[in-house]
Amino acid sequence: MDDEAKKLSEARSEELALRCRSVKKYYGSVKAVDGVDLEVRIGECFGLLGPNGAGKTTLVEVLEGLTRADSGEVLVLGYQWGSGDDCGFRERISVQLQETQLADKLTVEETVRLFRSFYKKGRSVEEVIQKSGLAEKRKERVQKLSGGTKQRLALACALVSEPELLFLDEPTTGLDPQARYQVWEIVEEFRSRGGTIILTTHYMEEAARLCERVAIMDHGKILAMGGPKELVESYVGKEIIEFNAEQGFEMCVLERLPGVLGVERKNGVYVLRVLELNQTLPALVSEVEKTGQRLSRLISRQATLEDVFMILTGGKLRDE
Amino acid sequence: MSERGIYHPLIELTIARIKETVREPEAMFWIFVFPVLFALGLGIAFRDRVPERIPVAIDSRMPDSEKVSEIISQSYRLKVKILSPADAFQDLRTGKVALVLSREPELMQSQSLEAHRVNPRSADADFFFIYDPTRSESQIARLAVNDALQSGMGRKEMVSVMDKEVREPGARYIDFLIPGLVGMNLMGSGMWGVGFAIVFARTRKLLKRYAATPMRRSHFLLAFMLSRLLFLVWEVGMVIACGWLFFNVRVYGSLLSLTLVSIIGALTFAGMGLLVASRATTIESATGWMNFIMLPMYLLSGCFFSYSRFPEFMHPFIRALPLTALNDAMRAVINQGAPLFHSWLELIVLSAWGAISFILALRIFRWQ
Numbered sequence: 310m311d312d313e314a315k316k317l318s319e320a321r322s323e324e325l326a327l328r329c330r331s332v333k334k335y336y337g338s339v340k341a342v343d344g345v346d347l348e349v350r351i352g353e354c355f356g357l358l359g360p361n362g363a364g365k366t367t368l369v370e371v372l373e374g375l376t377r378a379d380s381g382e383v384l385v386l387g388y389q390w391g392s393g394d395d396c397g398f399r400e401r402i403s404v405q406l407q408e409t410q411l412a413d414k415l416t417v418e419e420t421v422r423l424f425r426s427f428y429k430k431g432r433s434v435e436e437v438i439q440k441s442g443l444a445e446k447r448k449e450r451v452q453k454l455s456g457g458t459k460q461r462l463a464l465a466c467a468l469v470s471e472p473e474l475l476f477l478d479e480p481t482t483g484l485d486p487q488a489r490y491q492v493w494e495i496v497e498e499f500r501s502r503g504g505t506i507i508l509t510t511h512y513m514e515e516a517a518r519l520c521e522r523v524a525i526m527d528h529g530k531i532l533a534m535g536g537p538k539e540l541v542e543s544y545v546g547k548e549i550i551e552f553n554a555e556q557g558f559e560m561c562v563l564e565r566l567p568g569v570l571g572v573e574r575k576n577g578v579y580v581l582r583v584l585e586l587n588q589t590l591p592a593l594v595s596e597v598e599k600t601g602q603r604l605s606r607l608i609s610r611q612a613t614l615e616d617v618f619m620i621l622t623g624g625k626l627r628d629e
Numbered sequence: 630m631s632e633r634g635i636y637h638p639l640i641e642l643t644i645a646r647i648k649e650t651v652r653e654p655e656a657m658f659w660i661f662v663f664p665v666l667f668a669l670g671l672g673i674a675f676r677d678r679v680p681e682r683i684p685v686a687i688d689s690r691m692p693d694s695e696k697v698s699e700i701i702s703q704s705y706r707l708k709v710k711i712l713s714p715a716d717a718f719q720d721l722r723t724g725k726v727a728l729v730l731s732r733e734p735e736l737m738q739s740q741s742l743e744a745h746r747v748n749p750r751s752a753d754a755d756f757f758f759i760y761d762p763t764r765s766e767s768q769i770a771r772l773a774v775n776d777a778l779q780s781g782m783g784r785k786e787m788v789s790v791m792d793k794e795v796r797e798p799g800a801r802y803i804d805f806l807i808p809g810l811v812g813m814n815l816m817g818s819g820m821w822g823v824g825f826a827i828v829f830a831r832t833r834k835l836l837k838r839y840a841a842t843p844m845r846r847s848h849f850l851l852a853f854m855l856s857r858l859l860f861l862v863w864e865v866g867m868v869i870a871c872g873w874l875f876f877n878v879r880v881y882g883s884l885l886s887l888t889l890v891s892i893i894g895a896l897t898f899a900g901m902g903l904l905v906a907s908r909a910t911t912i913e914s915a916t917g918w919m920n921f922i923m924l925p926m927y928l929l930s931g932c933f934f935s936y937s938r939f940p941e942f943m944h945p946f947i948r949a950l951p952l953t954a955l956n957d958a959m960r961a962v963i964n965q966g967a968p969l970f971h972s973w974l975e976l977i978v979l980s981a982w983g984a985i986s987f988i989l990a991l992r993i994f995r996w997q
Contacts, residue, residue: 373841374841375837375840375841375997396843396845397843399841399842399843400843403841403842404838404841406834406837406838406841408834409833409834409835409837409838410833410834410835411835411838412645412649412830412835414648414649414652414653415645415648415649419645419648422636422641423641423642423645424842425636426636426637426638426640426641426642427638427839427842427843427844428842428843429843450652466838470842
């Protein structure tokens with residue numbers, strides 16, 4: 310209790326980039342966003358994690374002022390959407406939408422230049438093109454660009470206004486690892502200039518690398534929130550041990566092993582969530598020997614946000 | 630670094646719009662090349678020609694058919710052939726001949742066509758003209774055959790007359806056609822050009838992306854209007870130049886009047902394209918609406934033939950259509966050389982369509 314009060318006062322003492330309270334957005338009977346509370350500090354990179362259809366995009370579009378919430382309160386950089394000068398306020402934020410296709414027939418440079426013209430102040434077209442690694446492609450038409458280059462162009466269009474707050478909706482979905490890495494670099498450059506970012510993703514590495522705090526979302530609700538590491542440790546533990554055993558174990562036997570936080574059996578595979586490998590592993594091996602079994606396919610790995618999600622929802626984060 | 634001075638959103642949006650259009654080969658063809666080809670094709674099909682002779686038949690049962698044929702052939706309006714009653718009836722029925730000249734009142738036993746006689750009271754007239762009086766060609770044939778027959782048989786003319794032919798540019802079909810093509814062109818490229826681009830941008834979520842910037846909505850829509858005005862110079866200019874160069878179609882009115890009518894027409898149809906595109910979320914539904922709106926106007930609004938051919942009671946409705954108003958105003962300027970105020974009603978009708986469409990479009994426009 311004490312801790313929570315401390316956290317709250319901390320958050321209030323700093324200026325907030327974003328605050329929303331009990332935001333709801335229903336499409337008919339579909340509860341796309343079903344009562345979300347969020348606070349994002351200035352200078353923070355905040356990640357919204359969840360599978361497709363979790364309501365991430367709807368929530369982000371409510372925050373961006375593109376969709377009206379049915380109820381709830383949204384304050385972005387202290388501004389409430391619809392309270393007068395939406396158009397003027399948009400000078401201060403930028404968005405990158407999921408799956409926007411920019412005008413095919415324009416070149417990279419023309420596209421950035423067009424977006425630059427919408428803003429009163431911002432960075433120079435030249436600088437943004439350089440920083441986004443688009444210098445070689447500047448005369449290329451958008452239709453001829455690869456997926457990764459298109460995404461970097463979309464980022465360039467969002468960054469050319471030098472926004473205080475940047476919304477990124479699945480910025481690397483469908484990109485190969487190298488293209489993803491290039492996008493991350495651009496995002497990190499923006500952060501190093503003091504920008505605030507709210508991003509949605511269903512890639513764990515992305516959230517772990519870019520975000521200071523993440524919220525895990527499913528069915529329009531936020532299930533858990535915190536730093537990626539803390540979330541993993543508090544919900545899963547540090548390590549995961551997975552193995553097959555021919556004759557099988559009593560679950561309670563495994564649960565009583567030292568350092569074990571939880572046991573599950575999925576498709577014949579035992580999954581142990583443990584605090585420390587060197588505490589649990591020897592005990593597991595001696596237990597195996599005692600019962601005269603044979604272990605097969607023993608795997609140990611670090612727990613990830615994906616495990617957090619599985620525990621919270623019983624589902625998979627990526628539906629690939 | 631402030632660059633606001635160089636980049637004005639309205640200018641940038643207009644330039645982007647123009648570049649997008651110019652870089653789309655199909656759009657260039659439909660907007661610029663097609664109307665010219667169309668005008669050329671129609672102009673060639675309906676170019677000046679010697680007035681055609683009307684075909685008439687003479688009943689071969691007549692003993693003096695050769696002599697009568699010779700007499701009637703004197704008329705430069707007629708082309709005469711001698712046919713058996715069965716053939717003559719067949720040709721009359723299928724419109725290959727306009728009239729059959731016979732000494733018998735009937736061609737066939739059961740004659741479905743009305744037999745008209747020179748003297749309806751006498752069943753034994755010298756000749757019978759057998760024809761369908763609802764065909765205008767047959768009416769002319771009736772007069773010409775009678776004329777040739779009477780004078781060939783020695784009728785004395787009471788007064789002397791002489792034909793003087795007038796074939797001035799301005800009265801030909803191509804003169805009628807060119808202003809109609811200009812109007813049709815302005816409608817087509819206005820509605821397709823604006824409507825398609827917007828629906829396309831909406832399906833690609835580009836509109837939503839723009840809506841997330843401080844870009845003024847009015848700038849975005851105005852850019853469409855401005856780019857339309859630039860293309861208009863070419864669209865109207867090409868067709869008019871083509872008509873003048875190949876068919877000697879003159880613009881009798883002032884260039885200023887022509888420009889003003891063109892601008893009002895272009896803006897009106899850009900506004901209507903905007904309205905059609907304001908809610909459509911798929912290219913297919915937009916195409917359907919476009920055709921639904923434009924096809925009746927292609928037919929009714931006097932592009933290819935005068936709407937006076939439609940029944941009188943339809944005229945007020947037809948004249949209330951924007952394309953009719955544009956075509957009428959265009960013809961007044963190009964063919965008649967009338968001053969602009971002559972077409973005040975048409976211009977008001979046109980502007981009203983444009984203004985109402987634009988205002989409505991702004992109200993119901995969906996950015997996503």
